[in-house]
């Protein structure tokens with residue numbers, strides 16, 4: 193088989209070289225070597241090559257290796273190709289399928305080949321089982337009362353109908369969709385009303401029957417936001433529902449659950465195991481599950497979740513399909529939505545709903561909205577989807593919304609227009625020729641000074657209380673009983689203040705990556721006497737947790753602050769606000785793997801929002817960094833900002849990133865939508 197490949201050195205040497213170059217990970221190399229052992233042909237160059245390439249794809253969050261996508265002249269995208277293939281894609285496919293460790297779907301081989309894609313056996317089963325469960329749930333029609341529901345839907349939605357009522361009220365249609373189907377997927381950008389819609393949906397369902405409902409999100413932060421949004425949405429609905437004079441609606445409104453949990457908590461974590469307590473053999477007990485921020489759910493997690501759902505459970509997925517996909521393999525939400533891509537190039541709408549005639553008719557009966565123009569001959573799972581496209585958060589000429597939408601539609605002229613327009617909400621900072629950006633540092637010091645001032649205030653109050661107690665001859669510990677408690681800022685308030693602003697970096701390493709910016713901000717804050725970073729855990733240090741510690745209840749991505757202990761102010765503790773709003777206090781020495789968090793990656797910021805965001809692009813991206821600078825990354829960074837978006841970069845890097853649209857190799861879209 194070796195004649196298939198043209199190698200400039202021995203394959204084992206090349207594997208080492210690619211790993212040193214950062215083109216493959218140690219795991220990719222290890223995987224290939226282990227596979228070769230199974231095949232008991234340690235020296236088979238082709239096997240090592242194909243296994244390394246497949247593993248590299250999985251490390252890059254693809255679910256499989258698409259054979260037709262391999263660059264035969266330079267499969268590892270080297271600057272100078274040390275490895276080439278001497279065959280065309282068909283011959284390559286034939287060679288792959290002849291390998292002993294590659295089999296057909298029915299075979300129990302380490303790798304599976306199907307439809308031009310090579311999978312690791314495990315991922316093949318994740319993908320096919322997720323597709324099959326989603327398809328099965330999508331086909332479950334629920335009985336609805338077409339006499340009763342239209343009036344309720346009018347009660348809840350007609351007030352919110354846009355003034356130009358020519359436009360379809362998609363929130364109303366989305367609610368009707370979820371009333372009629374066991375699986376409903378409601379997607380849309382920030383502020384398009386996903387939570388408002390789902391709250392109204394739950395309200396209507398609870399008027400019909402009692403249901404066990406659970407709300408979840410992939411991270412603690414996202415779960416806390418979902419909980420807050422549902423509470424706010426219920427409060428807004430209260431007046432509207434009261435005015436209907438229908439007590440059953442008011443009663444149902446009160447019964448809508450407000451607490452959201454993380455997916456891990458719902459499924460029941462087993463310490464030191466990838467398995468969960470709830471699975472196929474021990475399914476969850478619930479009637480309806482709402483999953484927010486579904487774009488963050490990766491393929492293995494979606495597999496575990498669907499496995500743990502009882503057959504009759506309703507599932508509602510909420511999310512923004514345009515955001516960065518999950519940190520691990522797969523882009524499940526984007527694949528689910530992919531069939532709605534508008535193929536009509538004359539249309540400005542990137543998406544178009546796709547209904548069966550039967551579903552369009554039912555939706556029209558329930559909502560009075562003209563959905564028949566979206567009838568499609570092969571709707572596939574289109575009957576279960578609804579996309580909300582109008583943002584109620586970023587109205588009219590709001591810069592953040594306009595910039596986000598230009599980026600999302602890869603409208604580079606639009607991107608330039610919004611930056612040049614002079615929107616108050618947008619600030620551009622050009623990279624200086626050398627060194628850290630002074631304007632970014634000044635701006636960050638100003639933004640972080642609010643929470644740091646609260647910490648200094650607390651220290652002052654404590655010193656005063658100590659003095660007073662000293663004068664009165666009390667023990668130091670008795671400051672707890674003095675005015676100290678009423679005068680100091682609460683830890684939760686300080687954390688809330690810290691969370692108003694965040695620096696989001698496109699990269700992890702380098703001068704303009706998370707590491708470099710954290711260091712620079714720490715130095716500047718120290719010079720300005722806001723912090724004294726002379727010990728590891730200093731007062732005011734923000735911490736981001738980098739691994740899960742189930743015993744402590746701290747999870748990857750949790751963010752907290754080092755503060756004076758509220759009970760014993762003479763010592764420092766790490767404080768975190770959990771998904772349910774409760775405060776968690778941990779001894780710093782016990783913290784799992786963590787970093788400072790004045791700056792964090794855009795990836796880690798998913799599911800969070802901040803009043804102000806400063807987005808930092810690298811100055812001169814390396815080849816490897818360019819791969820990570822994508823439209824989805826920029827869009828996600830912009831949409832984390834509620835009031836002010838600042839970008840440090842160069843127009844060239846910003847625009848080139850916007851033009852790089854991510855696509856993750858997967859067969860899920862094909863399994864859900866067939867050939868469109």
Ligand SMILES: Nc1ncnc2c1ncn2[C@@H]1O[C@H](COP(=O)(O)OP(=O)(O)OP(=O)(O)O)[C@@H](O)[C@H]1O
Pocket residue numbers: 352353363380381382383384385386387388389421425428584585
């Ligand atoms: N139909 C509507 N008319 C007017 N305002 C609306 C409408 N729907 C939602 N809003 C308002 O828009 C804001 C965002 O709504 P909501 O939180 O439901 O959106 P979302 O898509 O869940 O947002 P996020 O992306 O933050 O999760 C809220 O203030 C809400 O009151």
